[in-house]
Amino acid sequence: MTAIYKREMRSYLTSPVGYVFLAVFFAISGYYFFATSLVSNVTDMSYIFSNLFSMVIFLVPMLTMRLFSEERRQKTEQALFTAPVRFTSIVLGKFSACLTMYLLGMGITVVYFLVLCAFQVPDVAVFCGNFLGLLLLGAALCAIGIFISSLTENQVIAVIGSLAVGLLLLFSNSFSPVVSNEFITAVIKEVSFYEHYIDFTRGLLNLSDLTFFISMTGLFLFLTVRHLERRRIS
Numbered sequence: 001m002t003a004i005y006k007r008e009m010r011s012y013l014t015s016p017v018g019y020v021f022l023a024v025f026f027a028i029s030g031y032y033f034f035a036t037s038l039v040s041n042v043t044d045m046s047y048i049f050s051n052l053f054s055m056v057i058f059l060v061p062m063l064t065m066r067l068f069s070e071e072r073r074q075k076t077e078q079a080l081f082t083a084p085v086r087f088t089s090i091v092l093g094k095f096s097a098c099l100t101m102y103l104l105g106m107g108i109t110v111v112y113f114l115v116l117c118a119f120q121v122p123d124v125a126v127f128c129g130n131f132l133g134l135l136l137l138g139a140a141l142c143a144i145g146i147f148i149s150s151l152t153e154n155q156v157i158a159v160i161g162s163l164a165v166g167l168l169l170l171f172s173n174s175f176s177p178v179v180s181n182e183f184i185t186a187v188i189k190e191v192s193f194y195e196h197y198i199d200f201t202r203g204l205l206n207l208s209d210l211t212f213f214i215s216m217t218g219l220f221l222f223l224t225v226r227h228l229e230r231r232r233i234s
């Protein structure tokens with residue numbers, strides 16, 4: 001797992017992908033920080049995080065699109081299939097590298113928090129809740145992106161597929177008003193990322209929301225491992 005992690009981190013830091021992700025993340029978050037906090041002279045960072053909530057769905061596929069599809073396209077996945085490591089370690093190594101890059105991008109929000117502390121200390125609970133919520137959301141999106149990447153050798157398809165699944169899970173609650181069946185409506189709300197994310201923005205930590213995001217992350221990582229194992233057998 002450690003070797004895979006180091007390899008993927010080296011790939012992020014020696015190719016434009018990691019730097020483009022960080023540059024876009026910093027630029028967009030910096031704009032919202034300036035527009036919602038500095039200009040308005042408020043220390044409430046929930047506005048920044050609410051905008052980042054919609055932004056990460058478009059940025060995370062940039063990190064995950066090549067993790068397995070590139071291996072498949074370059075025919076280097078055979079080395080992974082024959083390597084003396086378990087698929088679980090391979091998947092977790094790639095996931096950890098992806099999540100590390102995501103955390104590097106999120107780290108800019110800590111800088112914003114410290115800047116605001118120079119004027120007035122923001123609500124720490126709200127900041128921590130938003131930070132944790134965005135981290136869990138990113139972890140789930142990384143796991144989804146890795147799974148989609150394992151299904152195809154085309155990076156464009158991997159990006160579009162990750163984006164489509166992410167958008168569906170993020171905003172599935174918006175379909176509930178047009179569904180008359182109460183059971184289906186309840187299911188739609190239960191799988192909605194937004195429904196489980198909203199309490200984090202208020203600084204509230206619910207065990208059910210925490211369990212949901214961890215479970216979704218674990219589910220897609222498990223599906224990735226199972227898919228790779230099936231491909232090796234076939």
